[in-house]
Amino acid sequence: MEEINSILSGILLPIILVASGIYFAARLRFFYILHPIRTWNCLWEGGKNGGVSPFRALTVALAGTLGVGNMAGVATAITAGGAGALFWMWISALCAMSIKYVEVRLAIETREYTEAGWRGGAMYYIRRIIHGRWGKLLASSFALMCAANSLLTGTIVQVNSACAAFESVPSLYIGIPMGICAVWITAGGGKRVSNATVILIPLLSAIYIALSLAIIFNNAERLPEILREIISGAFSLSSVGGGIGGFAMTRAMRFGVTRGIFSNEAGCGTSPTAHAMAETKSSHHSGCFGIFEVFADTMILCTMTGFVILLSDMPSLDGIPLTLYAFRTLAGEWASHIIAISVILFALSTVISQSTYAIVSLEYLKRPAVKILYYVLIFAASIWGSIMSPSFMWQMADLVIGLMTVINIFALLKNKKEHFPKRNVPSVR
Numbered sequence: 001m002e003e004i005n006s007i008l009s010g011i012l013l014p015i016i017l018v019a020s021g022i023y024f025a026a027r028l029r030f031f032y033i034l035h036p037i038r039t040w041n042c043l044w045e046g047g048k049n050g051g052v053s054p055f056r057a058l059t060v061a062l063a064g065t066l067g068v069g070n071m072a073g074v075a076t077a078i079t080a081g082g083a084g085a086l087f088w089m090w091i092s093a094l095c096a097m098s099i100k101y102v103e104v105r106l107a108i109e110t111r112e113y114t115e116a117g118w119r120g121g122a123m124y125y126i127r128r129i130i131h132g133r134w135g136k137l138l139a140s141s142f143a144l145m146c147a148a149n150s151l152l153t154g155t156i157v158q159v160n161s162a163c164a165a166f167e168s169v170p171s172l173y174i175g176i177p178m179g180i181c182a183v184w185i186t187a188g189g190g191k192r193v194s195n196a197t198v199i200l201i202p203l204l205s206a207i208y209i210a211l212s213l214a215i216i217f218n219n220a221e222r223l224p225e226i227l228r229e230i231i232s233g234a235f236s237l238s239s240v241g242g243g244i245g246g247f248a249m250t251r252a253m254r255f256g257v258t259r260g261i262f263s264n265e266a267g268c269g270t271s272p273t274a275h276a277m278a279e280t281k282s283s284h285h286s287g288c289f290g291i292f293e294v295f296a297d298t299m300i301l302c303t304m305t306g307f308v309i310l311l312s313d314m315p316s317l318d319g320i321p322l323t324l325y326a327f328r329t330l331a332g333e334w335a336s337h338i339i340a341i342s343v344i345l346f347a348l349s350t351v352i353s354q355s356t357y358a359i360v361s362l363e364y365l366k367r368p369a370v371k372i373l374y375y376v377l378i379f380a381a382s383i384w385g386s387i388m389s390p391s392f393m394w395q396m397a398d399l400v401i402g403l404m405t406v407i408n409i410f411a412l413l414k415n416k417k418e419h420f421p422k423r424n425v426p427s428v429r
Helices: 002-027 036-042 054-063 068-081 084-110 122-129 132-165 171-187 189-218 220-234 251-264 283-311 319-331 333-364 370-385 390-414
Strands: 112-114 117-119 240-244 247-250
Touching: 002 084, 002 390, 036 283, 054 189, 054 283, 054 333, 068 084, 068 132, 068 283, 068 319, 068 333, 084 122, 084 220, 084 251, 084 283, 084 390, 117 333, 122 132, 122 333, 122 390, 132 171, 132 319, 132 333, 132 370, 132 390, 171 189, 171 333, 171 370, 189 220, 189 283, 189 319, 189 333, 220 283, 251 283, 283 319, 319 333, 333 370
Parallel strands: none
Antiparallel strands: 112 117, 240 247
16 A cells, blocks of 8 residues: 555655646636735635535535644654655645635535535536546546545544544543544534534634644744755655655655645645535635635645644654643643644544535435434544544545545546636636
């Protein structure tokens, strides 16, 4: 599996994401970069009365991305790829913004109204874009992988990281309550999920940003040194990942891009499921929410985590333990306790968000009866995540996300003429 991931994540995904991100950005005339204020204004005028608001849908999407990916994912990327991995996270985020805009906009344009409200996502537009038997097969395969991913990266990864935040507490004491809460909230439908995320996500994000900024400002004199380390590490060829025929990617690029994907989910087609639930003014306005999702996740929270870790003395730790160590040494024991509690709440919000994606996928597959079984699997995955090996977990996560990304990007690129014509690129005036 490691060899497959070294090819898929180490070579193919960085090329695919960067190239397609630049392509879509050019098709969009780089509007979100050239007109950031106008893009920002779209967030305030994008809602409609009734149903799930775009902001609530955004918090559900952010619940699936913020938290463990920003803490464990960034720590793992820096440990494996060095400080330069943070630079490639920034590059992947700039490219990911255009990809996220396109996939969210398509999710709005191809969604369907059901008794439970609006339902949409990558499987819906894959079926519309790729005609015939192959379209149905790829859409169904994506839906199955989305459901599997919700148990793997959406539950097992999250619970494992939450348990790592409290090493002195028996893992099952964390896994069991998280599983029960996740099942109860998810079973309540989209409204109960959004009611939870609309409270948890803004609060937890504000606390994390405040603590990180305090540490960064207190060590402002070291920022030039950190920036030099990031830039030099980004282009260092001293540690090279796997390649084919002499072609290789640096470990900084590999882990920066793959962990960036894990953090903001752009390109893998999961979070458009949340945005598709919203009562929105237009698909363009929802797309702008998708851009903000990537910006908040990677450019803000991942950057702050990376700076805090690099400001510490970087012991031989990885994942959540490394992040907690950095906060503890730079701000005190109390800060690490706050972050540890935040990890559990962030992880819980991700579990319920990803579980919502899985429920929509099962509905798409016309398997509503499987919902009861899925709730059992959420609880089982919470138990498994509290006791399994993190190394195997990350390998499986890279593989599943990589396959989903390849299918989703293929559909987005094939869509370029039929559903997303150049003349329909939105004006942001």
